[in-house]
Amino acid sequence: MTVQDIRAFNRFYTNVIGALDYSRHLYAPYTLTESRVLYELAHSPRTDAADLRAELTLDAGYLSRILNKFEQDGLIERTPSRRDPRRRRVTLTARGRETAALLAERADESVGALLATVPPAERPRLSEAMRTVRTLLSDGRPPRREDVVLREPGPGDLGWIVARNAALYAAEYGWNADYEGLVARIVADFAEDHDPHLERVWIAELDGRPVGCVMCVRDDAPATARLRLLLVEPGTRGLGIGDRLVTAVIDFARGVGYRDLVLWTNDVLAAARRIYQRHGFVLVAEKPHRSFGKDLTGQDWRLDLTGTGE
Amino acid sequence: MTVQDIRAFNRFYTNVIGALDYSRHLYAPYTLTESRVLYELAHSPRTDAADLRAELTLDAGYLSRILNKFEQDGLIERTPSRRDPRRRRVTLTARGRETAALLAERADESVGALLATVPPAERPRLSEAMRTVRTLLSDGRPPRREDVVLREPGPGDLGWIVARNAALYAAEYGWNADYEGLVARIVADFAEDHDPHLERVWIAELDGRPVGCVMCVRDDAPATARLRLLLVEPGTRGLGIGDRLVTAVIDFARGVGYRDLVLWTNDVLAAARRIYQRHGFVLVAEKPHRSFGKDLTGQDWRLDLTGTGE
DNA sequence: CGGTATCTCTGACTGAGTCAACTATCTATC
DNA sequence: GATAGATAGTTGACTCAGTCAGAGATACCG
DSSP, X not given: OHHHHHHHHHHHHHHHHHHHHHSGGGTTTSOHHHHHHHHHHHHSOEEEHHHHHHHHTOOHHHHHXXXXXXXXXXXXXXXXXXXXXXXXXXXXXXXXXXXHHHHHHHHHHHHHHHHHTSOGGGHHHHHHHHHHHHHHHSTTOOOOGGGEEEEOOOXXXXXXXXXXXXXXXXXXXXXXXXXXXXXXXXXXXXXXSXXXXXXXXXEEEEXXXXXXXXXXXXXXXXXXXXXXXXXXXXXXTTSSHHHHHHXXXXXXXXXXXOSEEEEEEETTOHHHHHHHXXXXXXXXEEEEEEETTEEEEEEEEEEETTSSOO | OHHHHHHHHHHHHHHHHHHHHHSGGGTTTSOHHHHHHHHHHHHSSEEEHHXXXXXXXXXXXXXXXXXXXXXXXXXXXXXXXXXXXTSEEEEEOHHHHHHHHHHHHHHHHHHHHHHHTSOGGGHHHHHHHHHHHHHHHSTTOOOOGGGEEEEOOOTTHHHHHHHHHHHHHHHHHOOOHHHHHHHHHHHHHHHHSOOTTTOEXXXXXXXXXXXXXXXXXXXXXXXXXXXXXXXXXXXXTTSSHHHHHHHHHHHHHHHTTOSEEEEEEETTOHHHHHHHHHTTOEEEEEEEEEETTEEEEEEEEEEETTSSOO
């Protein structure tokens, strides 16, 4: 139950933050809230009081007093905004910048002490996990098509293709380890010997992690290319990633002179079939078979690349 | 710079928690701290006041007053501890349990609203990332040997072997994609056809994620087994995982009647070599070769399984 | 037994944050 | 251009979460 996970995490992280703040001298002679205001000012140097209020969700009266204190201490200057004389433009003085830097330094030290307890080899995992939490929780904006990029595979990506194909089809359709072997065989053949002009793999990447793939290789038949291993991570379906991958294969195959593009799939993979249909593939044969521990119906699809190429 | 990442995350998560707590009615008629106490009581029903103080790092006087309030409201009962009459045993009443449940429910709702903004398919990633942050930051206790378990591969694990072998050796030694192809070939051969009585793969798992692997297959020579693809994630080295994996292979090979265990490695892999030496392997041949885009020196090692088997 | 530490409680206090009232100004509408 | 309503900022008054110090009771240690 994820709600429980989140609550557990909240309790945990409340303690982490509490532990960091515990030695209150961190902010001396200011408070946590005051230092947040100072931080905000240091990182967007000219802001109106109203912006600060909105950004940090502070009480207007509270903020007003904090700014009074800062002004007395010579950390800020307040001038009326030209645009709207009700608003007050707040600017850090040189001294304010110094103080902000000092507080930042202390915070860095304290966080550094925390970080020192994490083995260096694990730190990238920590950064990565924190980024994941942030992006998933921050306003939950759905990823956009433009965030997805297609690229060539790097080290480990072929293994990723094997792992994700196996794990997903095991989870969704109960296929057994034979399928993982088949995929491993396909990527092994590809890695071992392929003509980069005629055969290629694409990885779809979203925010730095792979979320899809497809492969284009030569088929036995002359001037025929074969599309294989089309996969899109469930969490990112509906972004047109499958379409883009298939388009990449079609354009590539046509561009290097193949006349036909074929593929083999199974009738249970409805989402993939719709993609193929959209791109003009036609079903040319269908045959039941027993594979991967299931009774399946294999399908051969074909696309004529010499036809009405745009 | 990871310190900055953490601080950014702290600022972010301060806001998340603040947003959740903002509607203070969440805890009405109690405060956040009071509800934390209640939560703690509900989850370890008989505790002394001193335990609560330690667990939640509260001021003794503050806690005393909170418990007074709870007692007045009929949520708890206080009795002197038998073991030490200075201590006070605190127990929730039925009414206390009800109240705790009510508060928990409200918190669940509020967290649920947050969770609702995360697409369902991404929730496992969120849980996973939070767990990672927790385990890495929680007192930085290094993982213990006992936390590592060896198991058979599940769906996707063979792909994981390919991916991690390729990514690690690319990062550490600059090996090219040929190596990924070789590993894929090895796991494909294994997956496609292996006698489970004579050939096997082990995955080392730590906190639910794979951190190491090894494979044992039949060699061409009679009564000879071959150890392949020994790998331990850098972050978890030093926990004896490599030793356990090699031991697993040796015990297995000896147990099913192999007389020899051989392996091929490269001299650059010093850490692995030390493991093999510890287990009694002897170097039988060495030959330079050019593979994976590098000039390497391959080594054949052998262990006589019929010898002084314990 | 005496000295010291620990557990709990209460009184007294601090100060972070809230609320409400007020002024001044902007914006929208008739 | 007059009026109504919203918004920005300020100040006074207040609340109440959390801290600190001291006291009584008891444990632990020599």
